[in-house]
Amino acid sequence: MTTRERPTLEAVARRAGVSRATVSRVVNGSTTVAATIREAVNRAVDELGYVPNQAARSLVTQRTDSVALILPETANRVFSDDLFFPAIIRGVGMELEAADKQLVLMMTGSEAGHHRVERYAVAGHVDGVVFASIHGADPLPGALARRGIPVICSGRPMTAEPPVPYVDVDHAGGVAAAVRHLITTGRRRIATIAGPQDMVAGIERLAGYTGTLRAAGLPELVVTGDFTRESGIAAMRALLDRDPDLDAVFVASDLMAHGALMALREAGRQVPADVAVIGFDDFEISRYSDPPLTTVRQPIGEMGRTLARQMLLLINGDEIPESVVLPTELIVRDSA
Amino acid sequence: MTTRERPTLEAVARRAGVSRATVSRVVNGSTTVAATIREAVNRAVDELGYVPNQAARSLVTQRTDSVALILPETANRVFSDDLFFPAIIRGVGMELEAADKQLVLMMTGSEAGHHRVERYAVAGHVDGVVFASIHGADPLPGALARRGIPVICSGRPMTAEPPVPYVDVDHAGGVAAAVRHLITTGRRRIATIAGPQDMVAGIERLAGYTGTLRAAGLPELVVTGDFTRESGIAAMRALLDRDPDLDAVFVASDLMAHGALMALREAGRQVPADVAVIGFDDFEISRYSDPPLTTVRQPIGEMGRTLARQMLLLINGDEIPESVVLPTELIVRDSA
DNA sequence: TTGTACGCGTTATCAT
DNA sequence: ATGATAACGCGTACAA
Numbered sequence: 001m002t003t004r005e006r007p008t009l010e011a012v013a014r015r016a017g018v019s020r021a022t023v024s025r026v027v028n029g030s031t032t033v034a035a036t037i038r039e040a041v042n043r044a045v046d047e048l049g050y051v052p053n054q055a056a057r058s059l060v061t062q063r064t065d066s067v068a069l070i071l072p073e074t075a076n077r078v079f080s081d082d083l084f085f086p087a088i089i090r091g092v093g094m095e096l097e098a099a100d101k102q103l104v105l106m107m108t109g110s111e112a113g114h115h116r117v118e119r120y121a122v123a124g125h126v127d128g129v130v131f132a133s134i135h136g137a138d139p140l141p142g143a144l145a146r147r148g149i150p151v152i153c154s155g156r157p158m159t160a161e162p163p164v165p166y167v168d169v170d171h172a173g174g175v176a177a178a179v180r181h182l183i184t185t186g187r188r189r190i191a192t193i194a195g196p197q198d199m200v201a202g203i204e205r206l207a208g209y210t211g212t213l214r215a216a217g218l219p220e221l222v223v224t225g226d227f228t229r230e231s232g233i234a235a236m237r238a239l240l241d242r243d244p245d246l247d248a249v250f251v252a253s254d255l256m257a258h259g260a261l262m263a264l265r266e267a268g269r270q271v272p273a274d275v276a277v278i279g280f281d282d283f284e285i286s287r288y289s290d291p292p293l294t295t296v297r298q299p300i301g302e303m304g305r306t307l308a309r310q311m312l313l314l315i316n317g318d319e320i321p322e323s324v325v326l327p328t329e330l331i332v333r334d335s336a
Numbered sequence: 337m338t339t340r341e342r343p344t345l346e347a348v349a350r351r352a353g354v355s356r357a358t359v360s361r362v363v364n365g366s367t368t369v370a371a372t373i374r375e376a377v378n379r380a381v382d383e384l385g386y387v388p389n390q391a392a393r394s395l396v397t398q399r400t401d402s403v404a405l406i407l408p409e410t411a412n413r414v415f416s417d418d419l420f421f422p423a424i425i426r427g428v429g430m431e432l433e434a435a436d437k438q439l440v441l442m443m444t445g446s447e448a449g450h451h452r453v454e455r456y457a458v459a460g461h462v463d464g465v466v467f468a469s470i471h472g473a474d475p476l477p478g479a480l481a482r483r484g485i486p487v488i489c490s491g492r493p494m495t496a497e498p499p500v501p502y503v504d505v506d507h508a509g510g511v512a513a514a515v516r517h518l519i520t521t522g523r524r525r526i527a528t529i530a531g532p533q534d535m536v537a538g539i540e541r542l543a544g545y546t547g548t549l550r551a552a553g554l555p556e557l558v559v560t561g562d563f564t565r566e567s568g569i570a571a572m573r574a575l576l577d578r579d580p581d582l583d584a585v586f587v588a589s590d591l592m593a594h595g596a597l598m599a600l601r602e603a604g605r606q607v608p609a610d611v612a613v614i615g616f617d618d619f620e621i622s623r624y625s626d627p628p629l630t631t632v633r634q635p636i637g638e639m640g641r642t643l644a645r646q647m648l649l650l651i652n653g654d655e656i657p658e659s660v661v662l663p664t665e666l667i668v669r670d671s672a
Numbered sequence: 673t674t675g676t677a678c679g680c681g682t683t684a685t686c687a688t
Numbered sequence: 689a690t691g692a693t694a695a696c697g698c699g700t701a702c703a704a
Contacts, residue, residue, distance in 0.1 A: 006460075006484070008681055019691045024683060032689060049483075054459035055400075056681035058391035059696045066461070075429065079415060079422030086415035093411065093443070102456055105441035107429070120438055123390035124342075125402070147385075148342070344697060355675045360699060368673060392697030395680045 007048040016044040027052060058124065066102035067092075067311055068126040070117055072135055074109030082227065082255055083283050084300060088132050088154060091304020099312050101127075114140055121149050127315045130307050134158065136198040150314035152307055155200045156323065165314070167306045167324045171201060174296035174328030175208025178250055178278045181294075181330060183216055187248035187276055191221035193235040193260060195252040202227075205252040205280060221246065225256045232259020240267050247275055248336065254281035254295055261289060261335070276336035291334035298328050343384040352380035363388060394460065402438035403428075403647055404462040406453055408471055410445030418563065418591055419619050420636060424468050424490060427640020435648050437463075450476055457485050463651045466643050470494065472534040486650035488643055491536045492659065501650070503642045503660045507537060510632035510664030511544025514586050514614045517630075517666060519552055523584035523612055527557035529571040529596060531588040538563075541588040541616060557582065561592045568595020576603050583611055584672065590617035590631055597625060597671070612672035627670035634664050 009027075013020045018037060025033050026041040027050075033041075044050070058064050069092050071078050071085060078085050089105065096103050104126055108114050121129050121144055128150035131141055134157050141164045145151045153166040182190050192209045195202030206222065213220050223238045225231030232251060236259065239246060251257035257279030261271060269275045271291055279286060282297035306324055313320050345363075349356045354373060361369050362377040363386075369377075380386075394400050405428055407414050407421060414421050425441065432439050440462055444450050457465050457480055464486035467477055470493050477500045481487045489502040518526050528545045531538030542558065549556050559574045561567030568587060572595065575582060587593035593615030597607060605611045607627055615622060618633035642660055649656050 006458075009683095010681080020682085021684085021691060021693095022689085025690090028683080034689065037689085051455060051458040053395070053681050054461050055391045055394035056696090057459075057683075059389070059395055059681080059698090060683045062696085064391075064461075066456075075422050075426045079419070079425070081417050083415070086411050089415070089443075090411045097448070097452075102452065102461075103442070105443075106439070107425075112433070116433075116438065119387060120402075122342075122387040123393075125390050125438075345699095346697080356698080357675060357700080358673090361674090364699080370673065373674085389697050392680090393699075395682090395697080396699045398680085 006053070007050045008053070009050075012041065012044045012048055012050050015048060016041045062124075063315075064125060064127050065100065066104050066126050067096055067308075067315075068104045068106055068117070068121060068129045069132055070129060070140075071105065071107045071132045072109070072114075072138065072140075073107060073133070075107055077109070078107055080228070084281070085132060087300035088304040088307070091301040091306075092130060092132075092308045093304075095305045095308030095312070099308075101312070118143060122147055128152070128311045130154070130311055131157075133199065133201075150311060152310050152314065154303060154307055158200060163322055165310060165320055165322050167303055167310060167326070168200070169298040169303065169326045170328045171204035171298075172208035172211070174280065174298065174330065175205050175250065176212045177328075177330040178280070178294075178296050178336075179209055179212040181332065182248045182250065182276055182278065182336060183212075183218070185276065185336070188218060189221070189243060189246040190218060190248040190250065191223070191239045191243065191246045193232060193239070193249060193251040193256050194222055194224045195256075196226050197224060202252060209250055225252070225259075227253045227255060229255045229259040229262075232256030233263045234259075236260040236263035237267070240264075240269075249275060249277055251277060251279050254279040254283045254286045254293060257286070257293055257295065257335075258289055261293075272334065272336050278330075278336045282331055287333070289335075294333045294336040295331050296328050297331050299326050302326060342389070343386045344389070345386075348377065348380045348384055348386050351384060352377045398460075399651075400461060400463050401436070402440050402462050403432055403644075403651075404440045404442055404453070404457060404465045405468055406465060406476075407441065407443045407468045408445070408450075408474065408476075409443060409469070411443055413445070414443055416564070419621075420617070421468060423636035424640040424643070427637040427642075428466060428468075428644045429640075431641045431644030431648070435644075437648070454479060458483055464488070464647050466490070466647055467493075469535065469537075486647060488646050488650065490639060490643055494536060499658055501646065501656055501658050503639055503646060503662070504536070505634040505639065505662045506664045507540035507634075508544035508547070510616065510634065510666065511541050511586065512548045513664075513666040514616070514630075514632050515545055515548040517668070518584045518586065518612055518614065518672060519548075519554070521612065521672070524554060525557070525579060525582040526554060526584040526586065527559070527575045527579065527582045529568060529575070529585060529587040529592050530558055530560045531592075532562050533560060538588060545586055561588070561595075563589045563592060565591045565595040565598075568592030569599045570595075572596040572599035573603070576600075576605075584613070585611060586614050586616075588616050590615040590619045590622045590629060593622070593629055593631065593671075594625055597629075608670065608672050614666075614672045618667055623669070625671075630669045630672040631667055632664050633667050635662050638662060 009020045013023045131153040137159045194206040223235040225235040279295035282295045286293035345356045349359045467489040473495045530542040559571040561571045615629050615631035618631045622629040
């Protein structure tokens with residue numbers, strides 16, 4: 001608990017027998033410094049254990065070299081067995097680390113947390129804010145952007161003013177490929193377990209399903225879940241209840257698809273003989289489900305890395321496109 | 337992307353027709369300000385959307401009002417289905433939020449990440465650092481403490497200089513109660529699946545097992561896991577291999593205990609008829625396992641809250657005890 | 673009760 | 689190549 005004095009630039013300068021300016025140059029890697037002096041300064045830095053004061057530095061540079069990643073969820077949900085957030089975090093973290101930026105993780109399930117995040121960012125604690133997912137018409141991204149803070153979202157925001165740049169995957173394309181695969185393989189009563197309709201991912205995947213079925217002139221059957229395994233179980237039961245003869249189901253997330261698999265087994269249905277199942281995500285575990293899950297792969301890690309890269313560009317003052325859409329891909333295994 | 341000028345104290349002062357000092361007083365809630373002036377200032381603050389610059393403020397106050405929570409793990413592990421970290425994070429987060437401090441989450445699985453954390457903290461980005469778990473003789477807590485940065489650990493650190501205050505649970509007591517329960521109910525060949533031996537939690541739980549069995553003059557049988565479900569499965573298989581006649585097993589974590597349950601079923605053993613199983617943690621899911629798990633409850637959420645409270649005291653300059661040890665409790669259900 | 677003036681530790685501009 | 693010196697935006701003695 002020795003609240004020992006932290007050495008300042010001044011102290012290092014005295015010890016090395018130079019001016020503050022020179023020490024600053026050395027610390028920041030300027031090339032216009034004589035080798036001998038540089039060495040003396042570095043020695044003094046080491047001996048004193050000098051580390052630049054971030055507040056003082058930020059005050060003049062207007063930068064903090066750290067980026068906030070906002071998870072608009074409670075810790076409960078972030079740390080559930082859903083692997084979406086971990087993958088995003090890992091992707092963002094890797095790219096940021098490579099750029100020598102610090103990642104500041106913030107969870108804001110509550111309204112109050114929301115406000116805290118806004119103040120935190122506006123106060124200049126971070127150089128930019130990455131949103132890992134958006135619920136409904138969350139005003140926060142727009143509010144921050146309006147303040148001149150670099151913002152980027154994962155998934156197209158539902159609000160539009162000001163437009164906030166985003167990175168997303170081709171939900172509709174992936175779903176269309178999945179549903180077409182079902183149709184091509186002879187399925188005719190194709191239901192869906194949709195995701196939450198307050199999130200763009202949920203909405204667009206449902207739209208992909210609806211659009212493709214309509215184009216094929218086939219009937220629609222929709223039940224909504226919330227991306228969790230439990231909701232998948234409940235939704236599958238509801239579907240079987242409403243149409244015992246359905247022969248396929250497109251499920252908007254792998255986790256829900258696993259739930260659906262469980263419910264189908266419980267109901268005595270064979271997969272894929274009786275009912276074909278296709279998920280969305282392509283989590284690692286989906287390769288080992290029983291049967292292995294046919295699913296639409298979305299590149300979540302790549303999405304995280306892209307988010308970070310776009311953020312770094314923004315911070316750097318570069319122009320970036322309003323959206324980057326990553327491709328999805330149908331992975332055919334045994335369930336459909 | 338409008339990098340609009342952020343209003344400063346000066347701007348607010350001009351608008352409100354007062355001095356900077358007065359605005360500062362209002363913003364920081366000083367009582368020695370006339371009501372009418374306070375109102376005028378607040379109006380100016382709102383109109384301009386003024387938010388104090390954190391860097392400038394920190395520079396003079398030497399505080400940032402944020403606390404780092406270090407998870408010395410990779411994102412993989414933090415976001416696995418182990419519910420230890422989520423519970424800690426929630427506990428720390430709640431208490432910090434109540435104190436109006438911001439939680440900064442940092443994962444440092446790698447060596448480089450370790451170094452980044454040190455610089456981050458020493459640079460004064462946060463007022464204090466909470467460690468959510470410690471591996472081996474991690475020098476980081478000590479290094480930070482030596483720098484005069486408030487530090488507190490979850491679990492007794494294995495290094496001792498300088499001593500870093502910690503919050504822990506009574507591992508040995510809980511384990512002893514569990515093992516005695518097994519002995520009392522007639523078990524004689526009591527094995528254990530221990531936790532990783534580079535962590536105090538793993539070491540002390542094993543010590544509790546060993547000590548109790550020795551005192552009772554019973555044989556020991558130890559296999560080590562890493563707290564994951566998979567390692568529990570493997571360890572249980574190994575135990576059955578080494579002693580097919582064992583009649584009880586104390587498992588150092590609930591997750592591993594669930595793995596053990598699976599392996600026992602796979603081997604055709606009845607629980608608890610053939611083999612009694614006791615876990616450690618008392619996660620919610622353990623109430624619903626088959627059979628419901630007898631386990632040692634450790635108050636993880638309370639641990640998180642205590643960590644935060646102690647940290648707040650440290651930041652406040654108060655003295656705190658070198659350790660706080662929370663009680664554990666044997667929860668008897670059906671598996672033993 | 674309000675204002676003046678100084679200092680927090682850096683970086684950056686300008687001389688030298 | 690190096691050294692004064694002026695910001696950066698704020699809190700707070702101290703003075704009024």
